[in-house]
Amino acid sequence: MSRFFSQKYACLVPYTPGEQPKERKYLKLNTNESPFPPSEKAQRYAAEAARHLELYSDPECAPLHEAFADLCGVEKDMVLATNGSDEILNFAFMAFCDKDTPAVFADITYGFYKVFAEINNVPAKVIPLREDFTINIEDYFGATGTIFIANPNAPTGIALKRNEIEQILKANPDNVVVVDEAYVDFGGESCIPLIEKYDNLLVTQTFSKSRSMAGARLGFGIGSKALISDLKTVKYSTNPYNINSMTMAAGVGQLLDEEYTRKNCRTISENREFLTEELKKLGFTVLPSKTNFVFARSNKIGGDVLYTKLREKGILVRHFSAEKISEFNRITVGTRDQMDILISAIREILEEK
């Protein structure tokens, strides 16, 4: 730390992204990327946009907002595109949390919520999951803060039903409820249909997982016009050109190939069921996932040992050291071939023991 670093950030513990090592070629099952490339239209549109990079990107993101609003069945001033959904989440912390409006979230959930609370100097009210890693919705009734729920949750993969989120919305009419739907396309129930009815609901989604565009950095907030207008105030006060022209074009292209996205999500969901069954056969406990990853623990080998041994074999998965989940690994669902390689490697590791 330099002697110039602001006091207010001196204690900040930054988010630790999943590793992206370059020293050798790994089978990457650690950051929940798609094993499939973006649609060809997305690639072509991005290449075309690259020819005009001398110009600023469109701060209003008009074509992209229209295309995404269409997909969601809402009006175009009910969506806001951001630089990954991490940015819309940070905007929500900036816009809707305060000293006396803490951020409320689960003890085991997306690690960035804690960091956003800290950097925005907002208190965090952390609610433990149940023993079985499910969310008890009643813990969120009358929460007196801005609620952040990843649904499906990460890294557990477990989803709440739409009507359960609706009960949280009803019980907190004076609090914003942010539903982070990063993984919803793999089998969850989206809360977008509730937006008309609840002006306190903000849904966030990303193109990083189901739409194969993690490297493009594109996310969205979807909510009432008033909420979106607040978030636009934050955007225009930080970075009006937050979506670069290539990403904007790629996003439009990807949305023109929605059937391609659907097909990839179906394949991933099938491969997830295959992986789950195979892991169970090997004696793993696998939480019921509605995402493109599984969260699994073995009764034969520790979570950190399995992580290390897989890494030695050229396979990266994600291990978290937090006590409650240190026996687990989070494994991204890839192609069927990738899953076969993973299962063989795990079988070998268990036999070596």
Ligand SMILES: *Cc1c(COP(=O)(O)O)cnc(C)c1O
């Ligand atoms: C991946 C992820 C995000 C954000 O992803 P971006 O790449 O910034 O869009 C947000 N929430 C959860 C729970 C995630 O897993």
